[in-house]
Amino acid sequence: MSHPIIRVAIADDHPVIRMGIEAAIDEIPTLSCIGAVGDSSALVALLEQSACDVVVTDYAMPGGAFGDGLQLLDHLRTHFPDLRLIVMTGLDQPAMIQALHASGIDHILSKADDTSHVPAAIAAAWANRRYLSPSITQLLPARGAPRAIAALSPREHEVLVLFVSGLSVNEIATRLDRRKQTISTQKTAGMAKLGIDKDADLFKFASELGLRTARPDTE
Structure with missing residues (x-):
């Protein structure tokens, strides 16, 4: 055949x-x-x-x-x-x-x-x-491939969304009424969960990761 x-x-x-x-x-x-x-x-x-x-x-x-x-x-x-x-x-x-x-x-x-x-x-x-x-x-996870964005806490997601929208860490801290160090920690922790260590990669893949969405409620 x-x-x-x-x-x-x-x-x-x-x-x-x-x-x-x-x-x-x-x-x-x-x-x-x-x-x-x-x-x-x-x-x-x-x-x-x-x-x-x-x-x-x-x-x-x-x-x-x-x-x-x-x-x-x-x-x-x-x-x-x-x-x-x-x-x-x-x-x-x-x-x-x-x-x-x-x-x-x-x-x-x-x-x-x-x-x-x-x-x-x-x-x-x-x-x-x-x-x-x-x-x-x-x-990939052992059981399928859920959206990586689900691993973020609401506050980490919020900070990353604002960051890729163009705001600096200082500006985000002012807008959310949090300390600059807190915002920096949440940004770093969120990027680590996404497996990203460079700001350039975060901007490059923001859409694919679902980071250009409406800001979630904070915890």
Whole structure:
């Protein structure tokens, strides 16, 4: 019995990674790479021109007209609903991976894992089965992937929402009528629960983490 050829598109802004993925796909006779591109504009153009079954895409891939991360994934799910999506990422923050998985992405590979997981993930995606590479599995809770935001206390959530909205620690302390040291402690504790240690990452992933929401009531 012959097996169908699974058509795969690759998107990553690093040429070496694209080559590695292509090499892994080329080793499997039932897989065919229809193209490898470096940004979301080229990916969407490729999908509009060529029939495709599975997309293997980087998560952080700046420069294209359709963005990257959840913005790109939402676009692909809306405009190419029959596509199976596999995300490869170098992210290692548990909160980021949990947010990605909670958004409905069931096929996630870490760039820290061997590229041999790529064909396995493609086969799983084709069969509508979940596939997480070993490093990704370690970053997710044992029972599913609840929103990481649930781990925050109401006050930690409140402080982080205000911080990503553009207020400084001093301004937050004034607005909430708390001591600056208290606000700083709550901010640090909240970021630690999200697995984030840099303010830049907190701003970058605020939307994915649900931090651009209405401010909750304080305790």
